[in-house]
Amino acid sequence: MERVPGETLLLTVAYVHFCEFLRKRNMPVVKRQVFKQLVPPQIRDQYELGIRNDIHDLAGGGWHCGWKGIRVLDLERASKQE
Numbered sequence: 001m002e003r004v005p006g007e008t009l010l011l012t013v014a015y016v017h018f019c020e021f022l023r024k025r026n027m028p029v030v031k032r033q034v035f036k037q038l039v040p041p042q043i044r045d046q047y048e049l050g051i052r053n054d055i056h057d058l059a060g061g062g063w064h065c066g067w068k069g070i071r072v073l074d075l076e077r078a079s080k081q082e
Contacts, residue, residue: 001070003047008055010066014039017072043067 001009018039019029030038040051047070055066 001043001047002073003069004071005069007071008066008068009070009072010055010057010064011036011040011051012064012066014066014072043070 001014015032015035018035022029044050047067049067049069051065051067053063053065055064055068056062057064
């Protein structure tokens with residue numbers, strides 16, 4: 001993840017990316033509830049951002065949990081640049 005002002009990251013999107021990350025490394029996927037307990041405290045420590053319940057999803061409508069000010073890195077593109 002990286003800090004980017006104006007970006008939003010839904011908890012669901014973060015979970016999907018995390019599961020993809022684990023699969024690519026042949027690691028077992030964790031349940032969403034475990035992810036929800038472990039990751040928000042890490043994001044708070046690293047980026048000083050708490051999880052919010054007021055993230056509006058323009059694509060699907062409705063309100064969701066997530067963070068404002070961070071986004072998921074494109075790991076494939078980042079690894080090609082190295």
